[in-house]
Amino acid sequence: MIKLNTINLETKLIQGPLAGVSARPFRELVWQYSKPAYTCTEMISCKTILHDRDFVNQRFINKSPLEKVLCVQLSASDPRELGEAVKIVTDMGADIIDLNCGCPKKKIRSKHTGSKLLSDPHMLYQLIKAMKDNTHVPISIKIRVDGTSNDNFNHDIVSVIKDAGADLLVVHGRHWQENYETPCHYEQIAFFANELEIPVIGNGDVASLETLKNMLATGCAGTMIGRAGVGQPWLINQLLAELDEACIVKPAIKKIAAIFLTHIERLCSLLQSETFAILHARKLAKYYARDLINRHAFCAAVNQSHTFNELQQVCGNYFE
Ligand SMILES: Cc1cc2nc3c(=O)[nH]c(=O)nc-3n(C[C@H](O)[C@H](O)[C@H](O)COP(=O)(O)O)c2cc1C
DSSP states (O other): OOSSSSSSSSSSSEOOTTTTTHHHHHHHHHHHHOOOSEEEEEOOEEHHHHOHHHHIIIIIIIOOOOOEEEEEEOOOHHHHHHHHHHHHHTTOOSSEEEEEEEEHHHHHHHHTTTGGGGGGGHHHHHHHHHHHTTSSOEEEEEEOOOTTTOOOOOHHHHHHHHHHOSSEEEEEOOTTTTTSSSSSHHHHHHHHHHOSSSSSESSOOOOOOHHHHHTTTTTTEEEEEOOGGOOOHHHHHHHHHHHOOOOOOOOOHHHHHHHHHHHHHHHHHHTTOOHHHHOOOOOOOOHHHTTTTTHHHHHHHHHHHHSSSHHHHHHHHHHH
């Protein structure tokens, strides 16, 4: 169990934020098939929250009754705006609020948000303080690491987190300029776990018992799973069972197709558009088809589908 100031997290595995994926239908499936410590929304800009709070609630937050602990992830560059946004998302039901300090995208960095904040410790301090001053819920910070760069921000981040009083730190073990081919810097995750008294969550490339054990060996209190959770909402339960030297039976291939279709059907109602939901289905297909022998043909057929009915037929043809 991981203890935060106002809540106890029941397990040590978290489903992380994934832009374009982590809407309510995805998170709901994770809770249906696993017992995560918490799930996360995708990153939401404070400005969007301040200017269109109803849209944000409907499209990005929309907490499900199944979600015991939901973390809302924000991007920000202005402490005053962030404080206001934090009040709003607290009212919308956020159980944890996270500040994104890891996004490497040019568009995000150019607004002085995401990973850009790692090189501005003074601003980061002010942002964390603004969060703490405007909510009672735990505050988490999601960062990337120095990696092999000359940035040397790891030490500064430790000081800022201690001084500003964040409650949880999530560390993706890569520098913002490193892509997914670069192996994670486990020793840098271990550095944060060692230096800080608050729980540190390790993140990067965890997809199996072996990779999970490597991550936990850093001394982190828990692990955040990103990509591997897509298309396998049972993964967290599988890994928790395997850690206890037990095992769970993975859903049969037909059941996986049914979960995929449920995901898309729920996206149809969330987005109120079959067309948009089918566009999502095209992106999600490869994740649900991990175990299919004719995976490429299946994805190609999903790409040719335009309606939910067609998608059902394609699933029927391939998931036998
Ligand atoms: C498609 C995609 C979208 C992502 N969106 C976000 C996001 O909105 N916020 C965030 O903090 N990280 C985001 N990430 C990063 C992941 O949360 C995670 O840190 C990273 O993928 C490493 O973990 P993994 O190897 O378990 O996937 C995204 C990653 C991917 C691949």
